[in-house]
Amino acid sequence: MELLKFKGNMGSIGFADDLFGKRIHLVCPAAIGLSTCGAFVQMDGGLNSEEAEKGVSTVNQMNETGTFYPKMYMTVLPLSQFGERDDFGNIGLMKKHIEDAFEANEKYLKSAELIFDLQDMGGFDSDTALAALIEVSNLKSNLRFTKKVYFLN
Numbered sequence: 001m002e003l004l005k006f007k008g009n010m011g012s013i014g015f016a017d018d019l020f021g022k023r024i025h026l027v028c029p030a031a032i033g034l035s036t037c038g039a040f041v042q043m044d045g046g047l048n049s050e051e052a053e054k055g056v057s058t059v060n061q062m063n064e065t066g067t068f069y070p071k072m073y074m075t076v077l078p079l080s081q082f083g084e085r086d087d088f089g090n091i092g093l094m095k096k097h098i099e100d101a102f103e104a105n106e107k108y109l110k111s112a113e114l115i116f117d118l119q120d121m122g123g124f125d126s127d128t129a130l131a132a133l134i135e136v137s138n139l140k141s142n143l144r145f146t147k148k149v150y151f152l153n
Contacts, residue, residue, distance in 0.1 A: 003137040006115055006150035010036065016043055022073045025111035027101045029124040030059040030066070030076035036117045037076055046071040063087070065100035069108050075101045080125035088125045094132035102140055110145040118153045126153055 008015060018024045019040060028036040032053050041052040047068055059066040060082045067075040077097045080087045087093050098116075105111055118129040130153045137149055 001137065001141055001143055001146055001149060003134065003149045003151070006152045008150075010115075010117070010152070011039075016040070019073060020046070022109075023111065024113045024115055025073045025075065025105050025109045026115050026117065027075045027077065027098075028117040029121060030056040030078050031121060031123070032056050035121060036119070037074065040072070040074060063093075065097045065104070067101075067104045067108070069104065073109050073111060075104050075109075077101065077124075077129070079123040080128070081123040089128055090125075091128050091132050091135075094125065094128045095136055098129070098132050098136045102136065102143070102146065105146055106143055112145060112147045114146055114149045116149065116151045118151055120153070129153075 019026055026040070030037065032038045032041070037052070037056065041047050041049060055066055055068060056076060059076050059078050063078045063085065065075060065077055105114055116133055118126045118133065120126040130151060133151055
């Protein structure tokens with residue numbers, strides 16, 4: 001499995017077609033509004049805003065990774081800061097969230113390509129997320145379905 005910096009355009013028609021056509025698995029922070037998750041939900045990715053808001057809220061409240069599969073090939077990582085919780089710098093917890101995204105892909109989505117959008121946004125520790133992704137990727141070299149992992153930061 002390769003870990004590569006994503007150099008494509010997430011806003012392109014081709015990217016949306018691949019995501020909605022279930023050819024790629026997108027992993028991003030659990031946030032609605034001006035966020036990757038919010039943008040693709042609004043593009044009619046198979047979820048209505050109420051379903052997306054409920055899913056994102058549950059992920060953040062429970063502090064666990066969640067996926068919108070089978071409606072959409074998108075997995076969301078909980079925000080590092082939510083309510084009273086502050087997990088900034090907690091690499092062990094972030095590695096668990098990243099491992100859960102890989103596990104969802106291997107067990108359910110079975111996509112050859114994962115794209116981790118770890119861009120800096122309020123409440124999400126993108127630096128720790130990238131460090132965790134690098135560590136986890138180094139341990140996940142022999143996965144059955146996942147062949148390429150891309151990241152944005």
